[in-house]
Each structure stands twice: as C-alpha cells, then as structure tokens.
Amino acid sequence: MLSFRLRLSDTHSSGWRWDTDRWVLGESWIRPAHATVLNAELELGHGSSACVLVREDKDGESDHTSLLVRTGQIQVSSGVFGTAPLYLVSVAEDLYGSWDLTDLRPHLRPDRLTPRAVARTLSRRHRYSADTLFEGVHRLTERATATFTTTGLTIHYPEPAQHVLEPRTLRAGVDPVGTFDALLTEVVAEWRPAASCIGVEVSGGADSSNVALSTAAADFGSVHTFGLLMGGRIGRLQQARRRELVERLGLRDTSVPAMQHPPFVPGGVRECRVPHDPAGAFYQEAFDVVRQQVAARDCEVIFTGGGGDEINAHHSRTHAVLPAAAPVPWLGEKAIEALDQVDENLAPISVLPVPTLMAFGLHNPAYLKLGIWPVAPLVHPRMVRFMEQLPHELKQGKAMFRNRLRRAGLPESVAAPTEPENFLAVMESGLRSYGLPLLDGMLRESLLVDLGYVDPVALARAREHAEHAPVVPDLLCDTLALEVGLRSLA
Structure with missing residues (x-):
C-alpha cells in the first residue's frame, strides 16, 4: 500500500512535505499506492517523529499499513487483510520498501537466493513466511512489524490469531x-x-x-x-x-x-x-x-x-496435516538439501x-x-x-x-x-507450444542449473519425455516460470 526509501540520518530532522505523489525529507521519501479508494495521512509528532497511515477508505474494518518514523528508528506494521504484500530490504543506513517487488530491482540478486524459498517454489511446498526468493529481501506478513535501526532490520511476528476450533450446532429455526x-x-x-x-x-x-x-x-x-x-x-x-x-x-x-x-x-x-x-x-x-x-x-x-x-x-486447527507434495525429479542437490528447511521461519496462524x-x-x-x-x-x-x-x-x-x-x-x-x-488445458497449451522451446534454452544456459537448484541431466530427461507424452507435466511450469522470472530481474 506504500513504497518508500528512508534514511536513518533523516530521522533526526523534521519538515516532511508533499511533492507531486509522495512525502519527502532530505534523501527520504514515502509514496502511497495510487488507488482512489485508499486514504493516506501523515501526522507529525513531537520533535522529528512522524506517522504515515495508508488504509482503505470505506465503512467498517479496513486494511492498512502504518509507518512510524522516530529518531534513529523506523517501524512498519501491517494489518490483518494482507491485500497487498510489502517487501523490505535494508542497505547500509537506508530502508527500502514496496508492494511491487520490481521496485526493489537494484537490490535483487538472482545469484543470491534463499535456498528454502527456492525449494518451496520448485516443489510447490509454498509457505507463508517473511522469506522471499532473494537473500536479504523480506516480506512483511499480516499483523507483523519490522523495525530498522543502526543495528539492522528485524521482523517481529504477531501472536497466532484466534480461531473457532470446532463447528457449532445450529439452533432450531436458524436460516x-x-x-x-x-x-x-x-x-x-x-x-x-x-x-x-x-x-x-x-x-x-x-x-x-x-x-x-x-x-x-x-x-x-x-x-x-x-x-x-x-x-x-x-x-x-x-x-x-x-x-x-x-x-x-x-x-x-x-x-x-x-x-x-x-x-x-x-x-x-x-x-x-x-x-x-x-x-x-x-x-x-x-x-x-x-x-x-x-x-x-x-x-x-x-x-x-x-x-x-x-x-x-473441512480441517482441524489443531491437527492440520499438509498433503504430500508430488516429487520433482529434476531438483538439484541444493534444492534437495533445502527441502528439509521448508517449514522453518513460518508466520504464525493468520486471521485469513x-x-x-x-x-x-x-x-x-x-x-x-x-x-x-x-x-x-x-x-x-x-x-x-x-x-x-x-x-x-x-x-x-x-x-x-x-x-x-x-x-x-x-x-x-x-x-x-x-x-x-x-486452468489445466490452458497451462498445457502454453507449455506445449511455448514452454518446451524455452526449456531447450534452459538446458543450454540456466541460472537455476548454475546455482545447483536444478539437475540438468534429469531436466533433459523430463524434456525428452514431455515431447512424446500426451500431457506435458505441469510441474515444469513452476521451474520455467522461476527461471524466466529470475532472468527478467537480472
């Protein structure tokens, strides 16, 4: 719901002002997302402190993101709805944030990835976490708070959300x-x-x-x-x-x-x-x-x-078991090793x-x-x-x-x-017509292969099998999409 660059040295100053589409102060700026139904307010406090709140402008409970700037400290918090993500990266005394990952492109290193996040993506063992694919880039999950000081960036998860553990019996006459x-x-x-x-x-x-x-x-x-x-x-x-x-x-x-x-x-x-x-x-x-x-x-x-x-x-909040993921034959050694870590650093039970x-x-x-x-x-x-x-x-x-x-x-x-x-028939059409030629290029040159996340020999076997199979394995879509996406940011 907002993007920003905040420099710790600017937190000692006051005088935030609005300029075109953002608040600015020194080298720092804060830009609310451009959507007519969002309301953004900046409130100045004592000394150099300031608070920015971006929220849905509607009746009832609303989604929001808040940003608190104090002398020597920056704090970002999210609401329960999680409508838009917020990605964070710290570089020296600067904290960058945006709901659009590509805004952080100068700080994204496709050759420096988070192994467990890559393993989750390639194996479809997706997890909700502060982890992202990129080392040093964090996602602010629902109700979480990030704090940035001279000692670095820390993410504080909230307490698990409270839920109804068992269904109730309807009263007579209830519709x-x-x-x-x-x-x-x-x-x-x-x-x-x-x-x-x-x-x-x-x-x-x-x-x-x-x-x-x-x-x-x-x-x-x-x-x-x-x-x-x-x-x-x-x-x-x-x-x-x-x-x-x-x-x-x-x-x-x-x-x-x-x-x-x-x-x-x-x-x-x-x-x-x-x-x-x-x-x-x-x-x-x-x-x-x-x-x-x-x-x-x-x-x-x-x-x-x-x-x-x-x-x-139909599930149990206390005895939930995730279904077993389908094996991915072309995982490389680095991805296989990281599979043991896919359940680490998970966000607590969320409201949604x-x-x-x-x-x-x-x-x-x-x-x-x-x-x-x-x-x-x-x-x-x-x-x-x-x-x-x-x-x-x-x-x-x-x-x-x-x-x-x-x-x-x-x-x-x-x-x-x-x-x-x-969507399966559409995916099959895309893989058959356009994905397999991309896969040929990946077999010649690949970030995921070079980094050890994909086994090129096993991937070549999968390519040969897909050529003659009645249906192209849809798991290939995950690998191709990740490879192409990483290259788009390189």
Missing part, C-alpha cells in the same frame, strides 16, 4: 443461507460510499457467483463483470453459466479467451522478459489482459471470489486463510499498478469467523453457497455445474 446472504452483502456494501464503479471477477463458479449476487444486491452505481473463458466444451459450459448469471443480475460483462493468452505466450510478460515477480501466478499473461479491461472501464475496486475454497474446507494470503501476493500487485484495489469479500474476518462455526455438512461441496444460488433463482447448471472450469 444459515439467509444469514450468509445478509453478511456477505453487508461486507460488500461497505464499499458503496468509496467507489462509484465496481468490477467483479466472475468465473462461473460458486464463489464468484455468490460475490456477484451480493454486489448486485448492494446497489452500486455501476457494476461490470470480467472473467477468463476456458476453451473447448468446458469453456462453452462456463460461458453459458456466466451469461445466465450476468443477464439475471443485469450486469455488464467482458470475457477474455484464456486459450489466446497461455503461459509464456509471445507478447506476454514472461516471453518479453518484462521485470516481474518470479513467483508470479501461472495465469499471469491471461489475467494481465483481464486487468487491462478492468482499467479501461474505470473500475476503482475489483471484487474477487478468492478464498471460497479455503473457508469451505494462508493460501488466500499467498494468492493475494501473486494476484493483487498487478491490479494495484493500474490503480485498482482488489477485494476478496469471502475472506473478510467476519466471513471467516462465520464460516468456521458452521456444521461441516453446510460447507461440504460448498452446499450453502450452492443453495443460495438456487434460492436466487439460478438454474442447477449455475448452482452446481457438473464440469467446472479449470
């Missing part, structure tokens, strides 16, 4: 669908005073369809829907579901054919080597097109269905679901670059707590979500599709 309907619409409507034009990501699935229902009920002035359309029969069924929903709700829809924008497609961010986060999402090329459409319609906020899977999951927070870091900065603020209403803290208390049978198969769609008059094909959409 959970009606309660869910009212609560989700209330969460969405908090944005009504802040944004005049709203976008909604609509895939045609139960999560985004429920968000769209509440957005329509909240009576915004202008609502547009956007989404990726998959190919083939699944895509035709998806298109029919989306059409049924937007016509029923009277929304204006824009769709993007995902098959035209698969991973590594010519003209996309990866093929053009545009500097980007190496851990970016598989669907980045396709969603870049969607985001341009959202911006073209002047949407200030985009609602997403993010977190729907997580809040419907961890997979959702991690997805925010991949998906949301590209919206923020366009001045659009992304919001996932399904994982608002009130929604999370409500869903945790529900009996499992109401969440199994997203039963309550689907019943709400039925109650709204939507057909069974929308409420419970027999062939839901997924």
